[in-house]
Amino acid sequence: MKNVVVLLLFGLMQMSVQSEVFWLSETPPSKKATALKKEPVASVPQSEHAGHLHAQLAASGVAASGVAATAGGKKHTHGGGAEVDADGEVVADNTHSGKKQLWLRRGDDARAAAYVSGMQGSLILLGQGGMLPEVTLADEKDRTTVKLDLPELGFYNAYWVQRAVHEGMLHVQIAKAEVLHGTCCAKDIDEEAVGKPIVNRAAELELVREHYSGEGLFTRIVSGDTINYTVLSRGEPIAGAKVTMISHKGWRNSQLSDAQGRVSFTLIRDYYPPSWLDFKKRFKQSYLMTAELELPELTVEGATYNAAHYTATLAGNYYPSPYDYRSYAWGLGIALFVIVFGGVSIYLYRRRRIKPYQEVRVDAKA
Amino acid sequence: MLRLESIRTAVNNVQFNRFRFWLQLFFFVLLVYGGYLGIELGKSLPTFACGYNKEGRGGMCYLMTLQHQMEWPWQKLFSVAGLTVLSTFGIFYLWFIALNKGWCGFVCPVGTIQDWITSLRRMTGIRYSRYSWGQFQWLAQIKYVLLALMFLIPLAIGGGWFQKDLKSPFCMICPGRTIIPLFSADFSQLSIDFSSKTNMIMTGLGLAVTGLFFIGSFVKKRFFCFYCPMGAFHYLLSKIALLRLKKDGSKCTRCGDCFRVCDQEIKVIADDVTQKEIMTDDCIMCLKCVAACPEPGALKATFAGIPIFASTEEGFIKRMNKGCSDGK
Numbered sequence: 157m158k159n160v161v162v163l164l165l166f167g168l169m170q171m172s173v174q175s176e177v178f179w180l181s182e183t184p185p186s187k188k189a190t191a192l193k194k195e196p197v198a199s200v201p202q203s204e205h206a207g208h209l210h211a212q213l214a215a216s217g218v219a220a221s222g223v224a225a226t227a228g229g230k231k232h233t234h235g236g237g238a239e240v241d242a243d244g245e246v247v248a249d250n251t252h253s254g255k256k257q258l259w260l261r262r263g264d265d266a267r268a269a270a271y272v273s274g275m276q277g278s279l280i281l282l283g284q285g286g287m288l289p290e291v292t293l294a295d296e297k298d299r300t301t302v303k304l305d306l307p308e309l310g311f312y313n314a315y316w317v318q319r320a321v322h323e324g325m326l327h328v329q330i331a332k333a334e335v336l337h338g339t340c341c342a343k344d345i346d347e348e349a350v351g352k353p354i355v356n357r358a359a360e361l362e363l364v365r366e367h368y369s370g371e372g373l374f375t376r377i378v379s380g381d382t383i384n385y386t387v388l389s390r391g392e393p394i395a396g397a398k399v400t401m402i403s404h405k406g407w408r409n410s411q412l413s414d415a416q417g418r419v420s421f422t423l424i425r426d427y428y429p430p431s432w433l434d435f436k437k438r439f440k441q442s443y444l445m446t447a448e449l450e451l452p453e454l455t456v457e458g459a460t461y462n463a464a465h466y467t468a469t470l471a472g473n474y475y476p477s478p479y480d481y482r483s484y485a486w487g488l489g490i491a492l493f494v495i496v497f498g499g500v501s502i503y504l505y506r507r508r509r510i511k512p513y514q515e516v517r518v519d520a521k522a
Numbered sequence: 523m524l525r526l527e528s529i530r531t532a533v534n535n536v537q538f539n540r541f542r543f544w545l546q547l548f549f550f551v552l553l554v555y556g557g558y559l560g561i562e563l564g565k566s567l568p569t570f571a572c573g574y575n576k577e578g579r580g581g582m583c584y585l586m587t588l589q590h591q592m593e594w595p596w597q598k599l600f601s602v603a604g605l606t607v608l609s610t611f612g613i614f615y616l617w618f619i620a621l622n623k624g625w626c627g628f629v630c631p632v633g634t635i636q637d638w639i640t641s642l643r644r645m646t647g648i649r650y651s652r653y654s655w656g657q658f659q660w661l662a663q664i665k666y667v668l669l670a671l672m673f674l675i676p677l678a679i680g681g682g683w684f685q686k687d688l689k690s691p692f693c694m695i696c697p698g699r700t701i702i703p704l705f706s707a708d709f710s711q712l713s714i715d716f717s718s719k720t721n722m723i724m725t726g727l728g729l730a731v732t733g734l735f736f737i738g739s740f741v742k743k744r745f746f747c748f749y750c751p752m753g754a755f756h757y758l759l760s761k762i763a764l765l766r767l768k769k770d771g772s773k774c775t776r777c778g779d780c781f782r783v784c785d786q787e788i789k790v791i792a793d794d795v796t797q798k799e800i801m802t803d804d805c806i807m808c809l810k811c812v813a814a815c816p817e818p819g820a821l822k823a824t825f826a827g828i829p830i831f832a833s834t835e836e837g838f839i840k841r842m843n844k845g846c847s848d849g850k
Contacts, residue, residue, distance in 0.1 A: 436717070487714045488729075490729045491712070491732050494729075494733025494734055498737035499737050502651070
C-alpha cells in the first residue's frame with residue numbers, strides 16, 4: 157500500500173513536471189484568459205544561470221540550417237487580411253508586419269494554456285544574419301510578454317530558457333518561437349534563402365520545423381498537412397527523443413525521433429463549428445510541439461546532477477483546409493450546366509428560326 | 523522619303539489577320555507566362571493579366587489593385603495613404619494612353635482566348651450570332667453598371683457596410699480569374715467556396731459567367747468584351763490617348779464593310795461620316811475595320827497624330843484575295 161502511494165505520488169509529480177511546460181505564443185490573450193501568478197521553484201539562481209546560458213547561446217551563433225526542406229508543392233497562398241481567433245473575434249493578420257509580440261504560456265493545452273505573469277529574464281533572438289539584441293520580458297496587463305521588432309523579412313527564432321533543480325535532477329525548459337516577418341508580395345527577394353529554418357547550435361534541445369519547398373515568406377499551414385520536425389541537441393540530430401504534437405482541441409500524438417532526429421505528424425482536422433454558418437475559413441488554431449529528452453548523470457558548469465530532463469517547446473498555427481469548404485464538383489457542374497443549357501438553347505432557337513420549305517402555288521387563271 | 527513610303531505601303535498592305543494573330547500570341551505568352559522568365563510589368567496594367575495566375579503572370583490587371591485599394595477603410599483611403607491610389611492610377615493611365623483601347627484588341631489575354639474560340643467555331647462551320655439593334659443598345663449599358671458596382675462595392679466594404687467576403691467583386695465574376703490560371707495548370711479557381719454565403723454566391727456566379735463566356739464566345743465574336751467594365755473605364759479616359767482611330771467621312775462610300783467585319787457590331791463606324799474620331803465605347807481597336815475598308819485613307823489608326831495603319835485599295839484587295847484563298 158505504501159509502495160502504491162509512493163508510486164502514485166511519483167506519477168503525479170512526473171505529471172505535474174510534464175504539464176509544467178512553458179511555451180511562447182504569438183496568440184494574444186483573450187479577454188477571458190486569466191493570468192497565472194508566478195510560483196517560486198527550487199532552482200539555481202535564475203539570473204546567474206540564465207545569463208550564462210544565454211551567453212552560451214549567443215556565442216554559438218546561427219548555424220546554417222542543415223534541415224532538409226520538405227518536398228511538396230508550393231503552398232503560397234494569398235493572405236486574405238483578417239483572421240478569426242478562438243473567441244470568434246476578427247483579428248488582423250500581422251504577417252506583413254515586423255512588429256511581433258510573444259506571450260509566455262504555461263501548460264500543454266494549446267488552446268487554453270494560461271498566460272504567465274511576473275516572469276523575468278530575456279529572450280535570445282536569432283535571425284538569418286545571426287544573433288540580434290536580447291529582448292527583455294516584461295509584464296503587460298498582468299501577462300509576461302515581449303515585443304519584437306524584426307528588421308528584415310524572414311524567419312526569426314526566439315528562445316526563453318528556464319532551469320530548475322528538483323531532487324538532484326536538472327530540469328531545463330527551452331521555449332522556442334519561430335516568428336515570421338513575411339510578405340505575400342516578395343519582390344527581388346530570394347525567398348528560399350530568407351525562408352530557411354534557423355538552427356541554434358547552443359540549445360541542448362531544439363525542435364526545428366522543416367519548411368516546405370517553395371514555402372517562401374507567406375504560407376498557411378492547414379489541417380491535413382504533414383509537418384516534419386527535426387530534434388536537435390546542440391545542432392546534432394537526436395534519436396529516441398519523445399516528441400508530442402498537441403492540436404487545438406487537445407488531440408495528442410507522440411512519436412520517437414528516428415536516427416536522423418526526424419518526426420512527422422499530420423495535423424488532423426479538429427475544427428467542427430456547431431453549424432455551417434459558424435464556419436470561418438480563417439479560423440486560427442494553435443498547435444503545440446513538445447520534445448523531451450532525459451540524460452543520465454551529468455555535470456553542467458561544475459555542478460553535478462543525477463539526471464537531466466530537457467523539454468523543448470515550439471508552437472504553431474494552422475487553419476481549416478480548403479478541402480473542407482471548396483468543391484470542384486459543384487464548380488465544374490455549374491459551369492458545365494450553363495454551357496450545355498446555353499448551347500442547347502441557342503441550337504433550339506436557331507432551329508425554330510429556320511422556315512421549312514413551303515410550296516407556293518399560283519393560280520394563273522385567277 | 524522613298525524608303526518611308528515603301529515602309530508605309532508595306533504596313534498598310536500587311537496580312538493583317540496574321541500580324542494580329544502573332545501579336546496577340548506574343549502578348550498572351552508575355553502576360554500569362556512572363557513570370558516564369560522573371561518578367562514583371564507591375565500591377566497597373568490596363569488589361570486582364572489576371573492576378574490569380576500567381577506563378578506565371580508577367581504583370582497584373584489594374585482592376586484587382588483598384589478594388590483592393592477601394593476596400594481600404596475610409597480613414598486610410600481618404601488620408602495620406604490615398605496618394606498610393608493616385609500614384610497607382612497614374613501608372614495605369616500612363617500605360618493606357620500609349621495604346622488606348624488597343625489593349626483590348628491586341629493585348630488582352632481574355633480577348634485573345636475569345637478570338638481562338640471564334641476560330642474554333644469558324645472551323646466547325648457554325649455561323650455566328652449578332653445582336654439586333656435594340657438588344658445592342660440596352661446590353662451596351664451593362665458594362666457601365668458593372669463598372670459602377672466595381673467601385674461602389676469595395677468602397678462600401680471600406681465603409682463597413684459590406685463584409686470583406688465581398689472583396690474584389692468583379693474579380694469574383696470575371697472569367698479571367700477562372701480561365702487564365704488554367705494555362706498555368708492551376709485549377710483552384712474552378713471550385714465553389716462554401717465557407718460563407720457570400721463566397722458561395724460569388725464563386726457560383728463566377729463559374730456561371732465562365733460557362734456563359736465559353737458558350738457566348740463560341741457563337742458571338744468577342745462576347746465578353748461587350749460587357750467588360752475595363753472597356754468602359756478605358757473609354758472614359760481615352761480623351762488624350764495616343765493611339766486613335768480616325769475616319770475621313772468624305773472618302774467613305776458607305777459600303778458597310780467596316781460594320782460587317784466589326785466584332786463588336788458597331789454601326790456608327792459605317793454610318794457616321796461627320797465625326798473624325800470614330801472610336802466608341804464598345805470599340806476594341808482591333809483595326810479590322812481599317813483592314814477591311816477599300817477606300818484609301820477613309821479609316822486610319824494614328825499614333826500621336828502620325829498615321830501608322832491606313833485603309834488602302836491595294837491592301838483591301840490583297841487581304842480579300844487571301845480571305846478567298848483561305849476559304850477554298
